[in-house]
Amino acid sequence: MAVADGATAPPRPEHDPDDVTWIEPPVCPECGALIRIYPTTCDRWVSLAPMELPAKDVPEAFRWRLMPLPTRSPIPADIVAVRVRGIDPLPSEPVVPAHSMMCVPEWGEP
Template identity: 55%
Template sequence: MRERGRVSLMAVLCDPCWNVYANQLALEEGATAPPKAQPDPDDVTWCEPPTCCDCGAAVRHYPTNYDRWVYLAVEDLPAKDVAPRHRWRLATIRGRHSRVIVDVVAMRIRGIEPLPSDPVRPAHQAQCLNPDVEQDVEQDVE
């Protein structure tokens, strides 16, 4: 048993239980992006920002607070323009006893509804221009 997640005290679980819990949560929240590839420090080739494989739009690749990955839109939108299932916020993680930001994680908004004008970061899936993805999102709303 050990502490899990990027936010302290998220859960204390063994490896198999943590993976079952985190994978189930990732499927519910749509955090199914592959982990970000770590570039080789000796590689000097040009590195492009990530794009959606379905529509080609620019996306941001963030870790979630439970160590899974999600593609989010590039800019924040007012909460009234984003379906509740696709609302995320970015949280900064600081080093212990430090003001230095060491990580940025995506946290899905649950529980307390944001005000209509509050900025939220939509999941890219909600804005994807691929017709198949749009149809899946419309089914989620119904």
């Protein structure tokens, strides 16, 4: 009897392609730095740095801001990344830099 020798664990579940469980924090495949990946309002995805920086330290092309997706619910259902453009943020205003601003692949160093 299998039970007698301790083989009581259920069989391993088949790999489920719909299982999107992701326990590892996302890292950049280029440089290995921690990143946050957010959807944008135009159905693209963007890699952002895990922290905010004052706008004066982030070139305009890399400035992003995280916004709750507007819904009828009082609780924001989701977060989207929105490019900061049009109005200039104050120099001290925090923005989220795109990871590409600080992406330095290890093999990219001379």
